Amino acid sequence: MNILAIETSCDETSVALVRNGRYILANVIASQIPLHQKYGGVVPELASRQHVVTIVPVLEEAMNRAQLDWPQVDAIAVTKGPGLSPALLVGVNAAKALAFARHKPLLGVNHMEGHIYSNWLIPEAAAAAGDTPQEPQFPLLNLIVSGGHTELVLMTGHGQYRMLGKTIDDAAGEAFDKAARILGLGYPGGPAVQRASEGGDPTRFQFPRAWLKGTYDFSFSGLKTALLRKVQEYGVVASKPVPWQKQESEGAASPSPAAAVPIVERELPVADLAASFQAALVDALVEKTVAAAAEYGVREVLVAGGVAANALLRSRLKERLPIPFRYPPIVLCTDNAAMIAAAAHYRYEHALQHDLSMDIEPSARYV
Amino acid sequence: MILALDTSTEYASIALYLPGQGVVAEQTWRSGREQTTQLLPTVESLMSLLAVDTGGLAGVAVATGPGSYSGVRIGISTAKSLAFSLGIKLWGVPSLDVLAYSQVAVTAAQVCAVLSLGRGRYGWALYRTRGARWQRLTDYANNTIPEIAAQAAEVGTEARIATMFCGELDAAAASEVTGIMGNSASIAPAAAGLRRAGYLAELALQRSDRGEADDPATLQAIYLQPKAEA
Ligand SMILES: [Zn+2]
Numbered sequence: 097m098n099i100l101a102i103e104t105s106c107d108e109t110s111v112a113l114v115r116n117g118r119y120i121l122a123n124v125i126a127s128q129i130p131l132h133q134k135y136g137g138v139v140p141e142l143a144s145r146q147h148v149v150t151i152v153p154v155l156e157e158a159m160n161r162a163q164l165d166w167p168q169v170d171a172i173a174v175t176k177g178p179g180l181s182p183a184l185l186v187g188v189n190a191a192k193a194l195a196f197a198r199h200k201p202l203l204g205v206n207h208m209e210g211h212i213y214s215n216w217l218i219p220e221a222a223a224a225a226g227d228t229p230q231e232p233q234f235p236l237l238n239l240i241v242s243g244g245h246t247e248l249v250l251m252t253g254h255g256q257y258r259m260l261g262k263t264i265d266d267a268a269g270e271a272f273d274k275a276a277r278i279l280g281l282g283y284p285g286g287p288a289v290q291r292a293s294e295g296g297d298p299t300r301f302q303f304p305r306a307w308l309k310g311t312y313d314f315s316f317s318g319l320k321t322a323l324l325r326k327v328q329e330y331g332v333v334a335s336k337p338v339p340w341q342k343q344e345s346e347g348a349a350s351p352s353p354a355a356a357v358p359i360v361e362r363e364l365p366v367a368d369l370a371a372s373f374q375a376a377l378v379d380a381l382v383e384k385t386v387a388a389a390a391e392y393g394v395r396e397v398l399v400a401g402g403v404a405a406n407a408l409l410r411s412r413l414k415e416r417l418p419i420p421f422r423y424p425p426i427v428l429c430t431d432n433a434a435m436i437a438a439a440a441h442y443r444y445e446h447a448l449q450h451d452l453s454m455d456i457e458p459s460a461r462y463v
Numbered sequence: 464m465i466l467a468l469d470t471s472t473e474y475a476s477i478a479l480y481l482p483g484q485g486v487v488a489e490q491t492w493r494s495g496r497e498q499t500t501q502l503l504p505t506v507e508s509l510m511s512l513l514a515v516d517t518g519g520l521a522g523v524a525v526a527t528g529p530g531s532y533s534g535v536r537i538g539i540s541t542a543k544s545l546a547f548s549l550g551i552k553l554w555g556v557p558s559l560d561v562l563a564y565s566q567v568a569v570t571a572a573q574v575c576a577v578l579s580l581g582r583g584r585y586g587w588a589l590y591r592t593r594g595a596r597w598q599r600l601t602d603y604a605n606n607t608i609p610e611i612a613a614q615a616a617e618v619g620t621e622a623r624i625a626t627m628f629c630g631e632l633d634a635a636a637a638s639e640v641t642g643i644m645g646n647s648a649s650i651a652p653a654a655a656g657l658r659r660a661g662y663l664a665e666l667a668l669q670r671s672d673r674g675e676a677d678d679p680a681t682l683q684a685i686y687l688q689p690k691a692e693a
Contacts, residue, residue: 144536
């Protein structure tokens with residue numbers, strides 16, 4: 097039972113082939129990060145133009161890597177939303193054409209469900225080594241942390257979800273992006289902040305944790321503002337090059353005209369700021385997750401989404417959770433088509449297929 | 464059999480074409496923003512009228528714009544995936560060429576093909592038959608009606624020929640054209656101003672006769688930036 101899946105909801109063009117909902121035969125991801133880097137975020141029109149060009153080469157490479165031909169493909173799956181409309185359009189129309197041309201069932205998948213199902217996947221290397229962990233056991237708790245979403249979702253069976261809490265302002269990934277911009281660390285922010293925080297003192301700055309008592313909701317905008325204020329105290333204006341960057345690019349010290357102005361530019365303790373910011377953000381995620389897991393008596397906790405790649409989040413959850421928890425390898429944390437194929441598998445088994453009139457759903461909900 | 468797809472503007476058109484015979488089915492309709500939901504179901508119903516299966520297709524032709532960015536990408540994504548998965552030929556044809564080709568053979572005037580890009584902007588180009596060959600005289604451009612009329616008048620005056628406008632011009636745009644150009648301009652009837660995919664198929668087959676085809680891995684849409692002076 098092989099599903100071919102396409103994912104183009106944001107800035108990755110990805111095509112995957114997955115067997116039985118778990119075994120990755122191919123998972124080709126063409127990242128557009130360099131294309132959007134200079135804008136500090138994804139530009140939908142550029143993303144879409146790139147998807148139109150990349151879709152067929154990625155498709156071709158996935159088929160080659162999986163060593164499959166069309167008769168061995170049982171269904172075509174695609175992300176129908178949520179995501180950027182111009183980007184979603186490319187994948188959805190491509191998938192429909194494949195399904196039509198080759199007479200395959202069409203399965204539209206919610207991108208967030210895809211992230212959840214990334215934890216069902218068995219990476220190629222693990223499968224080759226005979227390392228095949230059992231499927232996640234219900235009821236389970238999902239912590240989905242990505243650039244656009246931060247959600248705690250209770251799952252009692254395939255396709256059965258209950259939203260326990262979500263962010264009321266910035267998503268965790270978004271907060272990392274903003275922090276990276278404030279600290280002059282580049283894009284994408286999550287890996288940049290994590291890298292910068294290495295060797296930093298996470299206790300040097302006490303940034304606020306918005307606990308939002310009595311709910312499982314999150315809030316990260318206060319944390320971002322606190323970081324910005326702290327940086328400004330150092331006489332550095334956000335989005336301008338920070339002093340250590342200037343020194344790097346200008347080399348030898350020369351009398352600075354800045355010395356004449358009253359604001360004293362002290363050297364910005366980037367590592368300590370990044371580490372303290374990361375600690376505050378991870379604290380909030382961990383506390384809520386641990387509390388929800390206990391209240392609902394789940395058997396497992398699954399972490400998914402781009403921020404699931406964060407090492408501090410992983411180690412803190414491991415310390416705090418008394419039950420098994422799992423997270424995907426880094427390549428399956430960010431957007432990829434293998435997770436879409438995994439989520440499509442239960443839809444296929446329950447004959448939840450779509451017809452050729454399927455549309456994109458840029459604000460699709462799954463709960 | 465060749466399948467031709469055009470979703471460059473809110474008007475969509477599809478055709479099935481038998482080389483050596485001609486158009487065997489064609490449908491042109493105002494799809495608006497429903498191209499994603501309507502395109503393939505309409506292709507499917509047209510093919511079922513003729514009892515043709517996708518396995519019977521030998522090639523796909525697609526309009527590459529200019530036009531609505533999303534519309535053009537819907538057509539191209541669909542056409543590329545059909546061509547790739549069926550292992551058949553792919554030809555991209557600019558949408559303005561499709562419009563001009565339908566008129567240029569039947570008029571001595573130069574043809575100004577226009578299609579609406581929204582917000583008062585139009586994609587356009589000038590075409591003319593010289594001897595047995597028709598050719599495009601200007602680059603594909605994105606302008607307002609007064610700008611287009613001024614350009615067309617300049618080229619037409621120099622060549623001492625009239626201009627026939629054809630394409631998506633509503634009554635207000637048409638009277639704006641005649642207001643600027645007077646009787647040196649005529650407007651093709653609305654029915655003749657539709658982009659019909661039968662013509663698209665024919666242009667694709669002409670490319671095929673010249674040994675040309677497009678690579679699904681590289682075919683890109685034509686994106687026009689607004690220009691103050693074309
Ligand atoms: Zn995602």
